[in-house]
Amino acid sequence: MPRSAIAQKLLSMADRMSFEEMSNELGGVIKPGAIAAKLSELLKAPDWMSAAQEDRLLTIRLSQILATLEERFQDVENMTLQLKLLKELGNRLDKRQAATQLDLNTLYDNQGRIMGRAFDIALTYMRGALRDEIDGERWDELAKEGLEHAQVELQKHQAIAA
Numbered sequence: 001m002p003r004s005a006i007a008q009k010l011l012s013m014a015d016r017m018s019f020e021e022m023s024n025e026l027g028g029v030i031k032p033g034a035i036a037a038k039l040s041e042l043l044k045a046p047d048w049m050s051a052a053q054e055d056r057l058l059t060i061r062l063s064q065i066l067a068t069l070e071e072r073f074q075d076v077e078n079m080t081l082q083l084k085l086l087k088e089l090g091n092r093l094d095k096r097q098a099a100t101q102l103d104l105n106t107l108y109d110n111q112g113r114i115m116g117r118a119f120d121i122a123l124t125y126m127r128g129a130l131r132d133e134i135d136g137e138r139w140d141e142l143a144k145e146g147l148e149h150a151q152v153e154l155q156k157h158q159a160i161a162a
Contacts, residue, residue: 006026006030007038010038013025016065019033022035058092
């Protein structure tokens, strides 16, 4: 479900402004209490963002924090707080990316097993159906050749994915 423009605006300001500042930024149209409630609703809603969108938002927030650090570099206390927040956001991004990669690896492994099993079933069926027309030795040669072609195709895919 796509977010409204106001929801996107609130989320983009959430890490760098207070509710009052956000209300002022929006011309006072939305009161600070309503902003707090809306943000809470957005953050609790299931699947309000995809993992890729969350990663992108995190990257944007990290960039905003760095920009803030550059602006307020003279304030050591603020800089220390910002650095801690930046480190925490970076750690969350790393964990999310690692979990995503693990899920993808599991998915690819399962797909590979299913494809291998389907290929094996198809070959077994064809070997039985053609047993009177193709001798076993020739069949083994053709199956090996077919597997080599499949391997070449997989390598093409891996080259594209890399």
